[in-house]
Each structure stands twice: as C-alpha cells, then as structure tokens.
Amino acid sequence: MDIFIGIRFKKETAKRFQEFSKTHFKSHTEAMATMLDFFFYNEISPKEKLGPTGRTIEASLKKRINAVIAIMRDMEKSQTKPTVAMLQSLFEETEPKKKPLILEKKVLEEKQEVRFQEKQNNKNEF
Incomplete structure (x- = not known):
C-alpha cells in the first residue's frame, strides 16, 4: 500500500487542483x-510563457488562408481563364476556309462559260 503525505495549499488553489484532477485524471x-x-x-518552467495560444494561432492562420484564397481567385480571373481560352481557341479543330488563288479564280470563271450544249430530243419528231 502506498504511503500518503499531506501538503499544505491555499484553499482556492486546492479546489482548483481538485476540479482539474477530477476532470482529467483518476x-x-x-x-x-x-x-x-x-x-x-x-x-520548461511553469512560470515561462509558451508564446501564442492555440486560438491566436488559429485566427492568424485563418487570416493568412483567406488572403491566399483571395490571391488565387484574382489569379484565376485575370490570368488563368484568359490563357486557357486563348489556348483552346488555338487548338480548336476547325477547317480553314479555302480561298482560291488569284490564278485559279480566272480559270474557274472561264470554265463557267458553256461551250457546247447538248441537243435536246423532241418526242414529237418520231
């Protein structure tokens, strides 16, 4: 069996310790x-300050994350979307319109003129 020893604490400190002990330990x-x-x-010493608390760290991280999100949205609007649109327009598969050469244009006009016509057969002739 363990031996117990009594230590003197102020009443307020003893109550705080008892409440803490009951909630976290057996x-x-x-x-x-x-x-x-x-x-x-x-x-570490219990008298040392460990720096910012978890809440202050969380608040500063949220601010930083919101700033990064704002920067990324701005980049998307001003840089990424226009660039993607330009690249897509470059790689779209559309057939180029065939423009006839100047020489071909004259040849086509000449071919449109009819030199010979077919003789039409009249049914009444027979």
Missing part, C-alpha cells in the same frame, strides 16, 4: 505526477 496523485513529468521532460 486520482490527484496521477494528476500531480503527470504535471511534474510534463515540466521535467519538456525542460
């Missing part, structure tokens, strides 16, 4: 041992 001894181990292994 016993007060386990709570105190875990807290002491935390400070020992991480080589």
Whole structure:
C-alpha cells in the first residue's frame, strides 16, 4: 500500500487542483505526477510563457488562408481563364476556309462559260 503525505495549499488553489484532477485524471496523485513529468521532460518552467495560444494561432492562420484564397481567385480571373481560352481557341479543330488563288479564280470563271450544249430530243419528231 502506498504511503500518503499531506501538503499544505491555499484553499482556492486546492479546489482548483481538485476540479482539474477530477476532470482529467483518476486520482490527484496521477494528476500531480503527470504535471511534474510534463515540466521535467519538456525542460520548461511553469512560470515561462509558451508564446501564442492555440486560438491566436488559429485566427492568424485563418487570416493568412483567406488572403491566399483571395490571391488565387484574382489569379484565376485575370490570368488563368484568359490563357486557357486563348489556348483552346488555338487548338480548336476547325477547317480553314479555302480561298482560291488569284490564278485559279480566272480559270474557274472561264470554265463557267458553256461551250457546247447538248441537243435536246423532241418526242414529237418520231
């Protein structure tokens, strides 16, 4: 069986510790041992400030993410979409209109003139 020892704390501090211990640990001894181990292994003092809290870090990250999203939307509107549209228009498969050469145009006009006509047979002649 373990031996217990009494330590004197102020009443307010003892109540805070008991509430904390009840919510996170099975016993007060386990709570105190875990807290002491935390400070020992991480080589920090409980009087040191660890820097910004999780909430302040989250808020600053949200601001940065929103700024990045705004930059990406602007890039998409001003750069990406117009570039894609130009590339698509370049690679669309459309048949080019055949423009006759100047020389071919004269030959076509000459061919349109009819030199010979077929003789039409009248049925009444027979």
